[in-house]
Amino acid sequence: MNLGLLIIRLAVGLTLAAHGAQKLFGRFGGSLAGTAQMLEKVGLRPGRSYALLAGLAEACGGLLLAAGLITPAASAAILAEMMVAAAVMHLRNGFFVHQGGWEYNLVLAASALGVAFAGPGAFSLDAVLGLSWSEPWGAVALIVGFMAAAVVLLVRDVEQHLEAAGGTPQQQM
Secondary structure, eight states: OOOHHHHHHHHHHHHHHHHHHHHHOOTTTTTTTHHHHHHHHTOOSSSHHHHHHHHHHHHHHHHHHHHTSSHHHHHHHHHHHHHHIIIIIIIIGOOOOGGOOOOHHHHHHHHHHEEEEEEOOOHHHHTTTOOHHHHHHHHHHHHHHHHHHHHHHHHHHHHHHHHHOOOOTHHHO
């Protein structure tokens, strides 16, 4: 089981860390400005702030998951980011990734969450530091991840409704 958890942590964590590096550092064909522009188009404003948050959630969450360090926090960050990405970018395209769907987001989020429920295993920094995570911490990661995603999506929806009503959120207040 420990080797299996290590393989999952490394595959998911390093994949997300690379994805975050695209946004934060312009690596692997990405850019913070391009991500910000895309997020503005789907109603996440200011786009640069949301792009920075997404990049940090992916890069930091991914590296922490890969290392098996503070595993529930890593899983919560990944879950939140993948839920927001699925909701604002992919949900309307259906399930399958070849059509721009949300299956990839689901696999990454579920894998991270599964590790949070199982614990990172013996081959992790958490184990080296004597930190023990188990099912209750998986539930915490689930709740925190859902709440963080819900806040982002709620703020987006409120801003979109205010704009549709004829003003910016600041003008409505």
